[in-house]
Amino acid sequence: MKWKRLLAITMLLAAPLNATARLTDIAKDFVNRTTIFSATRVMAPPTASGSYLMSIFINQPSGSLGTITATLRWTDEQGPQSKSLALLDNGLPQGIAFPIRVVANTRVTVETKGTVGTTYDLFVRGVGFWIPAAGKTSLTSYHKDLLQWTNASYPNLQSILTAPSVDKSYLVRVDFDEVPNSAGDVMCVDIISTDEYSGSQTQTGCANPNGVPTMMVFPIRVKAGATLQLMTYHFSPPKWGASPAYNLTVDVIGF
Amino acid sequence: MARKLLASSIIVLALLTTASASLTEVRQDFLNQTATFSSTSVMTAPTSDGSYLITVYLDQPAGGTVSATIGWTDENGNQQQFPVLGGSAWFAVRLKANTTVTVATTGTVSGTYNLFVDGMGFWN
Numbered sequence A: 001m002k003w004k005r006l007l008a009i010t011m012l013l014a015a016p017l018n019a020t021a022r023l024t025d026i027a028k029d030f031v032n033r034t035t036i037f038s039a040t041r042v043m044a045p046p047t048a049s050g051s052y053l054m055s056i057f058i059n060q061p062s063g064s065l066g067t068i069t070a071t072l073r074w075t076d077e078q079g080p081q082s083k084s085l086a087l088l089d090n091g092l093p094q095g096i097a098f099p100i101r102v103v104a105n106t107r108v109t110v111e112t113k114g115t116v117g118t119t120y121d122l123f124v125r126g127v128g129f130w131i132p133a134a135g136k137t138s139l140t141s142y143h144k145d146l147l148q149w150t151n152a153s154y155p156n157l158q159s160i161l162t163a164p165s166v167d168k169s170y171l172v173r174v175d176f177d178e179v180p181n182s183a184g185d186v187m188c189v190d191i192i193s194t195d196e197y198s199g200s201q202t203q204t205g206c207a208n209p210n211g212v213p214t215m216m217v218f219p220i221r222v223k224a225g226a227t228l229q230l231m232t233y234h235f236s237p238p239k240w241g242a243s244p245a246y247n248l249t250v251d252v253i254g255f
Numbered sequence B: 001m002a003r004k005l006l007a008s009s010i011i012v013l014a015l016l017t018t019a020s021a022s023l024t025e026v027r028q029d030f031l032n033q034t035a036t037f038s039s040t041s042v043m044t045a046p047t048s049d050g051s052y053l054i055t056v057y058l059d060q061p062a063g064g065t066v067s068a069t070i071g072w073t074d075e076n077g078n079q080q081q082f083p084v085l086g087g088s089a090w091f092a093v094r095l096k097a098n099t100t101v102t103v104a105t106t107g108t109v110s111g112t113y114n115l116f117v118d119g120m121g122f123w124n
Helices: A002-019 B002-020
Strands: A023-033 A050-059 A067-076 A079-087 A094-102 A109-115 A120-129 A140-151 A158-162 A168-178 A187-194 A200-206 A214-222 A227-234 A242-254 B023-033 B050-059 B067-073 B079-084 B087-095 B102-106 B113-122
Touching: A023 A109, A050 A067, A050 A079, A050 A168, A050 A214, A050 B050, A050 B113, A067 A120, A079 A094, A094 B050, A094 B087, A094 B113, A109 A120, A120 A168, A120 A214, A140 A158, A140 A227, A158 A242, A168 A187, A168 A200, A168 B050, A168 B087, A187 A214, A187 A242, A200 A214, A214 B087, A227 A242, A242 B050, A242 B087, A242 B113, B023 B102, B050 B067, B067 B087, B079 B087, B102 B113
Parallel strands: none
Antiparallel strands: A023 A120, A050 A094, A050 A120, A067 A079, A067 A094, A067 A109, A094 A214, A140 A242, A158 A227, A168 A214, A168 A242, A187 A200, A187 A227, B023 B113, B050 B087, B050 B113, B067 B079, B067 B102
């Protein structure tokens, strides 16, 4: 009897996994590359046409810096499409996120061109929607919401997540809005992380007093054990103190 | 031994459920459309304010001038509307409880077009 009860509990716990199993993740790493490379597949061709949210992140260690352009190519219902992202020799990593459509049985590839400094890293990450059993479903999510806040968090940092004992890729979604007001007080947020080369990375967004939301979606790399944090502040000094009511929601998908 | 294994399985499944249960899906495909359409809901309204990442992908033959408009009501009760003038776009949406995200199209249709609205809901 106990066994049956345990089995029933097990099946009940397993059920929600099936409910979310149609979200799949795509992960293809090109780490410590010393040369450019030609078109390389980043995922298995889907057996049915599908929708994806893809991201590209490129970085390189300090020292001899190169200039690399990565291009993702796919085929939608109208034909071949592509999106490129350039890593410049200024020491700053680059990331971009964008939706794509992939026709059944076609390839999604990435290639690089340009000049390599010492090495570079390229991470292609994505989420596929509604293709059962087409990939793994190890996506996790994290949240940090500041709802109806009326103060800047400055100078205090708010923690969103701490990376595990390995360097990790994340996709960050930010929505930042002020309750419409005539004070003209612009609130800003910094999303702060440390990448695998120990470089501090900050993404900044500012809310509009007219209530139109400021939206950001971007990929990041977070060094093992490092923390992803945020801080809100007034655009006009002083950075601290009372503010118009605002809502800040930060959601992160871990791959 | 078998009992320990089963107990371990329960714990592992419980942990996995906690990790994955906080992502839900949004999907509405408008395939082979031959005409524009007015404001249409793309999801079931949540019962509490929610955070979403919504992507829009507009797929039409060369010469088509169809554009889409995505709209929603945020937690402050403000109506938000953004155009997608071709190609694709994403939106970080805060959605008021019991309201939905909508999409509409305008323009001149050349043959047929496809519009895909996909996304994820994030839940604590």
